[in-house]
Amino acid sequence: MRRISIFGATGSIGQNTLDLIRRRPGEFQVVALTGASNIKQLAADAREFNAEIAVTADENLLADLKKHLNGSNIKASGGSTALLEAAEMPADWIMSAIVGAAGLAPGLKALEQGTTLALANKESLVTAGPLWMVTAAKSGATVLPVDSEHSAVFQALLGEDAATVERVIITASGGPFRDWPVGQLARATLEQALNHPNWSMGQRITIDSASMFNKALEVIETKEFFGLKSNQIEVIVHPESLIHALVGFNDGALMAHLGAHDMRHAIGFALNWPNRRDLPVERLDLGRIAKLRFEAPDETRFPALRLAREVMQAGGLAGAVFNAAKEKALDGFIAGQIGFLDMARIVEDVLTQMSGTSGHIDAAVTLDNVAQTDHLARIRAGEAIAEQAKKG
Numbered sequence: 001m002r003r004i005s006i007f008g009a010t011g012s013i014g015q016n017t018l019d020l021i022r023r024r025p026g027e028f029q030v031v032a033l034t035g036a037s038n039i040k041q042l043a044a045d046a047r048e049f050n051a052e053i054a055v056t057a058d059e060n061l062l063a064d065l066k067k068h069l070n071g072s073n074i075k076a077s078g079g080s081t082a083l084l085e086a087a088e089m090p091a092d093w094i095m096s097a098i099v100g101a102a103g104l105a106p107g108l109k110a111l112e113q114g115t116t117l118a119l120a121n122k123e124s125l126v127t128a129g130p131l132w133m134v135t136a137a138k139s140g141a142t143v144l145p146v147d148s149e150h151s152a153v154f155q156a157l158l159g160e161d162a163a164t165v166e167r168v169i170i171t172a173s174g175g176p177f178r179d180w181p182v183g184q185l186a187r188a189t190l191e192q193a194l195n196h197p198n199w200s201m202g203q204r205i206t207i208d209s210a211s212m213f214n215k216a217l218e219v220i221e222t223k224e225f226f227g228l229k230s231n232q233i234e235v236i237v238h239p240e241s242l243i244h245a246l247v248g249f250n251d252g253a254l255m256a257h258l259g260a261h262d263m264r265h266a267i268g269f270a271l272n273w274p275n276r277r278d279l280p281v282e283r284l285d286l287g288r289i290a291k292l293r294f295e296a297p298d299e300t301r302f303p304a305l306r307l308a309r310e311v312m313q314a315g316g317l318a319g320a321v322f323n324a325a326k327e328k329a330l331d332g333f334i335a336g337q338i339g340f341l342d343m344a345r346i347v348e349d350v351l352t353q354m355s356g357t358s359g360h361i362d363a364a365v366t367l368d369n370v371a372q373t374d375h376l377a378r379i380r381a382g383e384a385i386a387e388q389a390k391k392g
């Protein structure tokens with residue numbers, strides 16, 4: 001039996017992963033499942049899959065978790081050290097699907113095992129791409145992308161010579177505000193931002209899709225994962241979201257990957273790799289779909305993509321600043337403290353402030369430096385949010 005662990009098991013990616021595991025009884029032995037505040041779900045999943053251990057990131061909820069696991073022989077633990085310990089438990093396949101920068105440290109720890117790691121947590125590559133890739137190379141781990149665009153690129157590259165790749169094009173749905181004028185965007189509500197036209201995902205990535213911050217993170221993720229130059233990566237808005245990415249080769253050929261909007265596709269590919277196996281996803285009926293549309297992204301209304309290019313240009317710890325400021329600004333938007341367009345403005349402000357010598361963004365990309373930079377960027381973003389909230 002393959003031993004597997006899922007970090008962020010209670011989230012959207014985690015639940016889709018468990019859905020695939022559930023369909024193949026007797027094939028997998030679940031080692032660790034982790035979550036944060038949704039203790040009921042975590043305990044129910046740990047019981048259903050007879051996990052060795054269930055871990056909550058929130059130490060204060062450990063007593064509650066223990067209560068829910070009462071009478072079982074499943075171990076329970078809580079807090080950030082417990083997450084790291086779970087990442088050290090030997091497993092053949094580990095899913096990294098915690099949301100945000102919080103996924104970096106446990107992901108790196110899991111990577112040190114030299115096992116197969118399915119990477120949904122794009123923030124790992126955005127905040128610490130070089131560190132991540134070096135750790136993977138040292139340990140001999142196999143990292144498989146789970147973001148749909150990156151899984152698509154990975155699949156288009158199978159059997160190809162990386163030196164013949166000219167460019168990679170990742171698609172963006174354009175989100176719920178694709179056609180909205182700037183004036184209307186400024187007044188966009190949380191509820192409207194959560195109304196994604198194609199994909200069903202966790203709350204945070206859904207809002208990031210509406211603002212294009214998700215695509216901005218993915219551009220950086222593409223650069224780090226596939227070792228490309230920033231000018232080799234393009235974004236195209238494709239409202240149907242059926243082509244996930246295209247790879248352009250030096251003979252002018254473009255290899256596209258198409259599939260339904262279902263994350264079980266990319267998760268299943270990573271789970272079954274290096275084989276392909278039947279997956280419970282919709283088969284596309286191209287006659288019914290009839291049309292695929294494409295349009296260039298509008299960086300005036302969605303400045304996140306421009307900021308991503310600046311971050312790649314700056315390199316070093318700029319990705320950690322970008323991600324942390326974005327996470328904090330997103331908290332501010334969710335809490336109703338700032339408007340939709342304020343998010344990009346605040347991230348740009350923090351990037352500018354921290355690009356000076358005081359920001360130390362050219363320091364080495366180590367876990368400590370990333371953590372310090374992340375902390376400082378959140379403070380700066382918090383100040384900017386407070387100022388903006390005062391202005392109203």
Ligand code: NAD
Nearest residue numbers: 008009010011012013035036057098099102120121201202
């Ligand atoms: P989600 O919000 O649905 O779930 C997040 C998971 O992380 C939950 O299990 C939660 O308990 C856990 N978590 C939250 N805060 C934590 C913390 N501080 N410490 C430890 N654990 C914590 O998120 P999601 O949509 O499943 O996304 C997970 C990751 O996958 C993100 O990095 C996202 O960008 C990426 N991703 C998601 C999708 C998707 O379809 N949902 C697609 C591509 C990539």
Ligand code: MG
Nearest residue numbers: 147148149218
């Ligand atoms: Mg994606």
